[in-house]
Amino acid sequence: MSTEAVFEFIETESQHQEFLTSIENLKGQRGAQMPALQEAQRIYGYLPIEILKRLSKELALPLEELYSTATFYAQFTFVPKGEYTISVCMGTACYVKGAGDILDSFSTELKIAPGETTEDRKFTLESCRCIGACGLAPVLTVNEEVYGRLSKKKADKVLVTYLKKE
């Protein structure tokens, strides 16, 4: 599924409370926009439109302004992250050793493009710059786990391991 997918906004009670506390602390402060967006993303993992609307109302900031700031900075995302974020290194050392094929293969298998999250929110697929492990090229990470010296076959095995996880 692509980023076109509409992800249902789900909020836990503790997220809700944490969000309210953050907003209370930022109310009336000058330059509250960036910290408010950062707090929202930290709490929810992305910026759902429902949250942007709440921020707009509570902090009296135009929704368009919040949206355009969130769009401008790469640190913000409107798409929820999956349980497992797979980052395929596309730095030079990894690229020349076939990282592009691995990324393509994962993209086909998961039916999402890099930067997207599967509809069940299990996987987010990303490409990244050199992570400083060129000696292990080609390299990918799944959350904090690093997998190196991959062939396409080995990489597919890594993916299958995570596909099998509940």
Ligand code: FES
């Ligand atoms: S290029 Fe991939 S780890 Fe350096």
